[in-house]
Amino acid sequence: MQPTLHLGQILEFPANPFHEGIESVRHTRQGAVLVDQGRIADVGTAEALRMAHPTAAIEDHGDHLILPGFVDAHAHYSQTAIIASWGKRLIDWLNTYTFPEEAGFADPVYATQIAKRYLDLNLANGITTASAYCTIHPASVDALMAEAQTRGMSMLAGKVMMDRNAPQDLRDTVQSSYDDSAALIARWHGKDRLRYAITPRFAPTSTPEQLEAAGALWAAHPSCAMQTHLSEQHEEIAWVGDLFPQARDYLDVYETHGLTGPGAVMGHAIHLFDREWAALAETGTGIAHCPTSNTFIGSGLFDMDRAQRMRIPTGLATDVGGGSSFSMLRTMAAAYEVAQLNGRALHPAELLWLATCGSADLLRLGDQIGRLAVGRVADLVVLDLASTPVIAQRHARAGDIWEALFPTIMLGDDRAIAQVFIAGQPMG
Ligand code: GUN
Ligand code: ZN
Numbered sequence: 001m002q003p004t005l006h007l008g009q010i011l012e013f014p015a016n017p018f019h020e021g022i023e024s025v026r027h028t029r030q031g032a033v034l035v036d037q038g039r040i041a042d043v044g045t046a047e048a049l050r051m052a053h054p055t056a057a058i059e060d061h062g063d064h065l066i067l068p069g070f071v072d073a074h075a076h077y078s079q080t081a082i083i084a085s086w087g088k089r090l091i092d093w094l095n096t097y098t099f100p101e102e103a104g105f106a107d108p109v110y111a112t113q114i115a116k117r118y119l120d121l122n123l124a125n126g127i128t129t130a131s132a133y134c135t136i137h138p139a140s141v142d143a144l145m146a147e148a149q150t151r152g153m154s155m156l157a158g159k160v161m162m163d164r165n166a167p168q169d170l171r172d173t174v175q176s177s178y179d180d181s182a183a184l185i186a187r188w189h190g191k192d193r194l195r196y197a198i199t200p201r202f203a204p205t206s207t208p209e210q211l212e213a214a215g216a217l218w219a220a221h222p223s224c225a226m227q228t229h230l231s232e233q234h235e236e237i238a239w240v241g242d243l244f245p246q247a248r249d250y251l252d253v254y255e256t257h258g259l260t261g262p263g264a265v266m267g268h269a270i271h272l273f274d275r276e277w278a279a280l281a282e283t284g285t286g287i288a289h290c291p292t293s294n295t296f297i298g299s300g301l302f303d304m305d306r307a308q309r310m311r312i313p314t315g316l317a318t319d320v321g322g323g324s325s326f327s328m329l330r331t332m333a334a335a336y337e338v339a340q341l342n343g344r345a346l347h348p349a350e351l352l353w354l355a356t357c358g359s360a361d362l363l364r365l366g367d368q369i370g371r372l373a374v375g376r377v378a379d380l381v382v383l384d385l386a387s388t389p390v391i392a393q394r395h396a397r398a399g400d401i402w403e404a405l406f407p408t409i410m411l412g413d414d415r416a417i418a419q420v421f422i423a424g425q426p427m428g
Contacts, residue, residue, distance in 0.1 A: 008061035069128025071359035079321030158199030215258025290319035315359030
């Protein structure tokens, strides 16, 4: 296929703006991205790239902003249908809404129906990669992986492992969880753009023996991701203390079972002791920040600055359906609001970095996606920075790209997503 030159505004992040400052980000008003064979082949000014690639097809996005597709570092596709369920905190919310819904995934037809809906919602919101929790049923993983594969998407997913403190029909065993996960790894991990994430749900729903098995499985398949939840709510932390009385703290439960290190992604990580912060940094264990979930379920305020100061790999996540939105724009807005409540105004560049490079690096996919850089797969989102009347009137007063972008971060939704490309192919 002929290479395509996409023209529009572009932002490049050669470094982490939390560390290197906002000045490290490159904005090009009349920029261009050359896509060849599904990959980014050149990035620069429209003038230079038109000269260098005179035979490329031109796709002119005008004033729209071309970005890497958003990367959702933590979501539960199986909770798509129960998003926005009222009135509960974590443990009650799991028992009242989540577990009954997840039981429905014993039916592969239902799993496929929700997988399609989930991926369509992701694409409508510019999310081109996610790390998804499935249910205990292996067929729930098959459904999501197959649908992602059909769309050519980069996707991580894993069957949750739960052998206690869940309804009987949502429990596996140490052996079955190991065997089912291993079979799913063999079936999906490394196929096309799919990766497996070993997924012990969280410490309270696994026996020490199951966590041991999860650690052994990860040791046997170290290129898999490993995802779980950490220190989301105080009641949960106290429960972990009761269930694992010998543990120094919550993170210690995962550490002692081989579930920390690069490629391990802890959802939430809000209420951490100093020792846990230090251990995350020392082991290279990462965090998925889920701000809409943290306000919706009433969990607390994540300390983004501390995570960045300690160089802990950190990305941004919807945590659908504890999270209250499929929109990564809304998720960035919530991250802004949570940080404001901690006394810090995150810059639009920092928010955007978290939703792209930050999440991609956290998931160990930074060499494939998350940046407008040569060699990366051309998963792209094109943002309309004046998608509604209220955004347009604020955008009209903007003095620079950041003022032009911030109204879309705070007020934007799927109407701001002008176009999405997966490996250079337009979606929808
Ligand atoms: N902790 C354990 N399971 C879950 C879940 O499904 N959602 C959230 N937000 N927290 C959890
Ligand atoms: Zn979660």
